């Protein structure tokens with residue numbers, strides 16, 4: 001498999017333009033909690049970028065996203081949105097700033113007593129927008145989220161996916177340039193998740209939105225995000241372009257998230273089915289992630305020649321992020337222990353991620 005196709009440019013490379021969102025040193029320690037929910041978070045989201053924050057339950061994701069529109073006030077640190085310091089704003093300034101920041105919720109948060117149109121118009125009503133203008137905006141938004149036929153339906157008559165479409169339209173009502181998504185697909189089945197992620201991807205490019213989303217699913221990050229930060233115990237432990245994080249995950253937590261999506265676990269029983277190492281020989285089961293200008297076959301055959309190893313490919317697949325392919329394979333390596341070690345170092349030197357899954361000496 002050849003993996004040398006060039007990748008598309010990121011829509012906005014971080015750092016080239018002033019960020020749409022800049023968080024600096026955010027801290028939040030809830031009273032009575034043993035540890036801070038946010039423990040010094042700094043990150044930047046470029047205009048037009050989809051930035052994902054992923055973490056396990058309790059990592060601090062909800063607290064983080066709620067700090068961006070100051071639904072939650074950090075104890076320390078700064079929240080800048082489109083150049084303005086929200087942490088320095090009073091209530092009136094915050095209300096104005098929040099009109100530029102839409103938010104989509106996991107459980108939709110629709111008002112059961114209002115129709116689809118009534119829910120979408122709600123934030124405009126609160127902001128005092130005249131009726132005719134509200135109606136015109138709702139008429140624009142309904143087809144944009146694929147609900148043109150559902151204007152007068154009640155939330156109880158909608159599927160989960162349709163409810164989230166209403167939630168998205170409501171978040172866009174005041175024509176924000178920033179969209180915050182708080183686990184927007186976590187309450188949906190896999191098929192509906194794919195639909196909603198597709199809708200968000202479409203809206204993002206049509207409306208030139210900057211999107212900050214939180215999720216516990218790496219599949220969401222893979223489908224939608226340009227960059228990702230991994231949150232653990234209130235800290236960012238790793239961040240970078242999604243392709244890089246998938247192909248060169250560093251932290252153990254990141255590797256586990258990546259493994260969930262690309263499923264490169266070696267099938268059970270693989271080791272038992274392999275020949276035992278000979279006397280003085282090492283047998284190692286390796287998981288190798290490839291990206292960039294390598295061909296798996298070339299790496300395997302060259303490593304085999306250079307280090308006098310017997311290398312068996314026991315599992316392998318190819319995947320892609322955007323249009324950029326990468327490959328994963330499990331290799332059983334047999335040879336003198338030093339040669340196996342040297343081959344691993346050589347592969348890592350080529351920029352491949354090599355994990356050792358099992359080790360045995362004859």
Ligand SMILES: Nc1ncnc2c1ncn2[C@@H]1O[C@H](COP(=O)(O)OP(=O)(O)OP(=O)(O)O)[C@@H](O)[C@H]1O
Pocket residue numbers: 030031033036037055056057058059060061062063064216
């Ligand atoms: N209002 C609160 N009062 C006290 N502790 C809180 C409060 N909100 C969150 N926490 C605690 O802060 C930590 C981070 O919570 P947060 O909800 O931000 O994490 P999360 O990553 O979003 O998790 P989940 O996906 O389960 O919502 C957790 O230990 C949580 O118990």
